[in-house]
C-alpha cells in the first residue's frame with residue numbers, strides 16, 4: 221500500500237484478532253454488566269441540595285465540591301445492605317456473561333485493601349474487601365470478572381497530568397511504580413480475573429510513557445497468561461492511543477465504543493470490540509436524579525442485538541447506591557432483559573457477524589461454527605413480510621420461530637436470491653427471534 225509503515229518499538233505487537241481460547245470466550249459473551257461503585261455513590265450527584273450536572277462519579281471535580289469534604293467521605297462508606305451474592309444472582313438472572321467492576325475510579329479510593337495506599341476500604345467503617353466479594357460471588361455464578369482500574373488518581377500526590385519539570389518526572393516515576401504495584405497486587409489477590417479494563421489514560425503524562433505502558437502490559441500478561449486488556453491502556457512511543465502510528469490497534473479489543481454503537485461492520489476495522497452503555501444518557505456512578513431520557517428494556521435489547529450483529533459485545537452499566545442496593549429502575553431492566561434472554565439468548569451467546577445484507581426488520585446474528593443464522597426482529601412491517609437475502613453461496617434450508625422449533629415458516633422465493641418470511645403484522649410487544657438453518661449452495 222501507499223501508506224508508510226513506521227518501525228515502532230512500542231506499537232501494536234499483533235495485527236488482527238487474538239486467536240486463543242480466552243479471547244474466543246470473550247468474543248462469545250454477547251452481554252455484559254458494568255458496575256460503578258465507590259465514594260461518589262454516597263453523593264449521588266448531589267451536595268447540600270444542589271445537583272451536579274456532570275457524571276455523578278466525577279463529582280469530586282465539581283467547583284462546588286470542597287476536596288476536603290469528598291476526600292473524607294469514605295469515613296461514611298459503610299454499605300450495610302451490600303450482598304455480593306445477590307448482585308451476582310441478579311446479573312445471572314439478567315443473562316450477562318461478564319462483569320467489569322470498578323476497583324479504583326479517578327478519585328483513587330480502592331475497594332480492595334491495597335497495601336500501597338491508606339485510601340482504601342480497609343480504612344472505611346465497612347473494612348471488608350469488596351473486590352474479593354465481587355470476584356468470588358460472580359465467579360461462583362459462572363460470570364467472568366474484569367477489573368476496572370483508573371490510572372489517573374486524584375488522591376495520589378505523585379499523579380501528574382503532564383511532565384513539565386524534573387520534579388514532575390520524579391513524581392511520575394514513583395506513580396508508575398505505584399500503578400505497577402497495585403496492578404500486580406490485584407492480579408495476585410484475585411487470580412480468577414479474566415482481564416483489566418483501564419481508564420484515565422488520556423493525559424500527557426501517560427502518553428509520554430509509551431515504553432513504560434508497553435512493558436507494563438507485557439509484564440501483566442506474563443503474570444497472568446490469557447489476560448485481556450483493551451485498547452484504552454497504553455500509548456506507542458509517539459503518544460498515539462488506541463491505534464499506533466501505523467493505524468494498528470494496540471490491545472486485545474477496541475475500547476473506544478463508549479455510549480455509541482458502530483453503524484456498519486466496516487466501522488469496526490476487523491477488530492474485536494465491545495460497547496459500554498449507561499441507562500440514562502450519561503453518568504456511571506449512582507445519581508439520585510436521572511435527568512433526560514432513560515433507556516427502556518426494549519431499547520437495551522436492541523442495542524445488544526445490534527452490537528452482537530456487528531461482532532461486538534454489549535455491556536450495560538449499573539450504579540448501585542452507597543448502601544449496596546440497586547435502584548428500582550435498574551432492577552426492573554435487569555429482570556426484563558433477563559426474562560427475554562431466558563427465551564432468546566441463543567441469538568446472543570457465541571454469535572457473530574453474518575455478512576448478510578442488513579434489513580429494516582432488525583438484526584442478523586450467526587452462531588459461531590454452526591450453520592444457523594438468527595433474525596432478531598424488532599420492526600415488523602405493516603405487510604408482515606420480512607425480507608431476507610443470504611450472503612453469496614448460502615441457502616436457507618428452513619426457518620422457524622426460536623420458540624417453535626419443528627414448526628417451519630414458509631419461505632417465499634423472490635428475485636436476486638431474496639425471500640420473504642411472512643408473519644403476523646401486529647401485536648408484538650417485544651423483539652422475537654426466527655432461526656434460519658442454512659447450507660452451502662446458490
Ligand code: JFZ
Nearest residue numbers: 256275277278419420476478496504
Ligand atoms: C470514563 C470515566 O471518566 C467515566 O467516569 C466512566 O468510568 C467511563 C466508563 O469512562 O469516561 C470516558 C472515557 C473515555 C471516553 C469518554 C468518557 N471516550 O473515549 O470517549
